Amino acid sequence: MDNKKERIIHAAMEVFTEKGIEKTKVSDIVKKAGIAQGTFYIYFSSKLSVVPSIAEVMVEKTLDEIMRTVNKSDSFSNQMKDLIDAVFSVTKEYRQIFALVYAGLAATEYLQEWEALYSPYYTWMSKFLSDAKEAGTLRENLDPDQTAVLLIDLIESAAEQTFLYSHGDKDMEAIKKKEVWEFSLYGLGVQK
Amino acid sequence: MDNKKERIIHAAMEVFTEKGIEKTKVSDIVKKAGIAQGTFYIYFSSKLSVVPSIAEVMVEKTLDEIMRTVNKSDSFSNQMKDLIDAVFSVTKEYRQIFALVYAGLAATEYLQEWEALYSPYYTWMSKFLSDAKEAGTLRENLDPDQTAVLLIDLIESAAEQTFLYSHGDKDMEAIKKKEVWEFSLYGLGVQK
Amino acid sequence: MDNKKERIIHAAMEVFTEKGIEKTKVSDIVKKAGIAQGTFYIYFSSKLSVVPSIAEVMVEKTLDEIMRTVNKSDSFSNQMKDLIDAVFSVTKEYRQIFALVYAGLAATEYLQEWEALYSPYYTWMSKFLSDAKEAGTLRENLDPDQTAVLLIDLIESAAEQTFLYSHGDKDMEAIKKKEVWEFSLYGLGVQK
Amino acid sequence: MDNKKERIIHAAMEVFTEKGIEKTKVSDIVKKAGIAQGTFYIYFSSKLSVVPSIAEVMVEKTLDEIMRTVNKSDSFSNQMKDLIDAVFSVTKEYRQIFALVYAGLAATEYLQEWEALYSPYYTWMSKFLSDAKEAGTLRENLDPDQTAVLLIDLIESAAEQTFLYSHGDKDMEAIKKKEVWEFSLYGLGVQK
DNA sequence: GATGAATGAGGATTCATTCAT
DNA sequence: AATGAATGAATCCTCATTCAT
Secondary structure, eight states: OHHHHHHHHHHHHHHHHHHHHHHOOHHHHHHHHTSOHHHHHHHOSSSGGGHHHHHHHHHHHHHHHHHHHOOTTSOHHHHHHHHHHHHHHHHHHTHHHHHHHHHHHHTSGGGGGHHHHHHHHHHHHHHHHHHHHHTTOSOTTOOHHHHHHHHHHHHHHHHHIIIIIOOOOTTHHHHHHHHHHHHHHHHHTOOO | OOHHHHHHHHHHHHHHHHHOTTTOOHHHHHHHHTSOHHHHHHHOSSSGGGHHHHHHHHHHHHHHHHHHHOOTTSOHHHHHHHHHHHHHHHHHHTHHHHHHHHHHHHTSGGGGGHHHHHHHHHHHHHHHHHHHHHTTOSOTTOOHHHHHHHHHHHHHHHHHIIIIIOOOOTTHHHHHHHHHHHHHHHHHTOOO | OOHHHHHHHHHHHHHHHHHHHHHOOHHHHHHHHTSOHHHHHHHOSSSGGGHHHHHHHHHHHHHHHHHHHOOTTSOHHHHHHHHHHHHHHHHHHTHHHHHHHHHHHHTSGGGGHHHHHHHHHHHHHHHHHHHHHHTTOSOTTOOHHHHHHHHHHHHHHHHHIIIIIOOOOTTHHHHHHHHHHHHHHHHHTOOO | OHHHHHHHHHHHHHHHHHHHHHHOOHHHHHHHHTSOHHHHHHHOSSSGGGHHHHHHHHHHHHHHHHHHHOOTTSOHHHHHHHHHHHHHHHHHHTHHHHHHHHHHHHTSGGGGGHHHHHHHHHHHHHHHHHHHHHTTOSOTTOOHHHHHHHHHHHHHHHHHIIIIIOOOOTTHHHHHHHHHHHHHHHHHTOOO
């Protein structure tokens, strides 16, 4: 039952990745999901209305990767490095999906769902910063909630730059990671 | 440049803003531009191929606003403040256009034109940072080219957060501006 | 008759009236009837197959109204007046239903059921004329069976004219009634 | 140009007659008309919106047949006979079209166009009665405008009875014609 | 270059109908 | 008998694109 909805979402991710949103037909999605054409419309109102659900999955994947990668007993500075690695890694693997999620959300009225979608991510980052601040690792005048959003945007933008928007060569990834890491450490006022 | 081409670009901006890219028909654009259906295809190959031209216009507008706002004889820290003001101001006015430009570029293969489109913007910012670095205002280990991109992304992301993705209240604009300003100053290692 | 069948017929009458036959979905009918989608098909084979049942209900309603209105002990001429009143009254109240019954029957092969459907009505009218003829009230050369059909058509046509097809003003009803009454009396050769 | 519209109307009449409105696809009509699918929608908004144009054609045909048949120098009573012959003849030939016109008009919002569509027919009949009345052939208290409508309805109803709604045998046509003729003469109060 | 009537491929969406429960 | 989730055939209509003028 809810199984069907899941299957639609994952089928959509695959087909969107292969052919792009524009060229994907609902019939492609249902074929891959192994359900009838009409069943699609029981769960989603249109091709584009699947996009927010895909975005949700992507946020989950990113958080999972971060959780898996970041070692809490490490120094903050190293945790930042791992965090950046995690985000770059997920963005690299799912670059197509990220692109289509931006396109799909922007192309419709779903844009404002963005905030709700990202909220678990923001919450995690806010806690991460807040803990470090309490430990005296970050500058005193830092607002964890606000900075959480800035930091996520900064890292994601850099990753997207690298994998989506740029013709960048092979070394670009390392360079970008280093730059964003340095900028972040300074921005956060990290004490060694 | 041809008068008709200009009219198509500006008509497209208006109609895209009103109805969204998806729901805009070429016939809507030509109607607003006051030209014949066939004439459109003399200048553009398709509806989406207008988007890069729109993006170009937006980059111009942003740079113009920055140039107009930032006072070169002011302190770096104040110039940063003005820079942020300028980007927020343009993003606020053209929020819809920005959203559709992302969507439009992402929906097609034009995504990688992004870099070329933004290059005048990046160039300006790079020079801005480079000058400040030479003057000893910024940290020694800063790479002006790389950081230019990061900084632009950071500021634009914050602005989009504020005006596109968020249900945020009225004060959000001021808070966001202050946060991004502080984060930037730290990130750049600005010496007072 | 089954309670569920009744509910379907009356739900169909309501929904057809609201949205028209074309735009009515079986799902609308069952929703209003408070039964499951599948139950509909136990009683009717399709959306349009409900129409003859509706027609039957309408003939009943018309005959009931005639019976209720026409006073057998009155003069023939006055009975004619009452008869016309009754038909106009039912047509007025159920104008939409009449229209859709015509449409529904004509849209399918059920058109020829018309005769069977109307037969109780024709029979009543035939008897009504036959009695009057035997009483010497009507012209000698009148054929009650044939004329029954003509008279019903004449009166119903006039009523439909008034309520369905016309943009007619308020007074039209009275005028039409008077005209059809006079024409009928002459046509039947009524002796005072 | 207007040629195309004509071709659609006549193609629609043919296909509707063959397959019925319900089962006719727009693609059937355009195929027969020899035009592209899209062209249909330049001239008509939907399959059903062709029906009023067909009705117009039918009124024309009926009037033409009446004009052709009724001999103005004949006696009124014979002219009535010819009139009835004409209407029966057209109804017989185009019985399918009449059925679908009723169905098609009733199934949509076009029902109220009826009056406008029939107005040339009503006008002619009104003049016909008015002339006869002035010649002293009809009863003094007859209202030509109102009676025109009644008379047309009466004759058409009888014709439709015969050819559309009834399983009637061969002789029915002659019987119906005679009955409607007699009823009309009495109803109009024709003086021999 | 400019026009705009005509095109027709193409896919979203609907909704009557089924059938396992 | 009753249910209602699932089905998928069926067709409307749109709209980007063309091309003769």
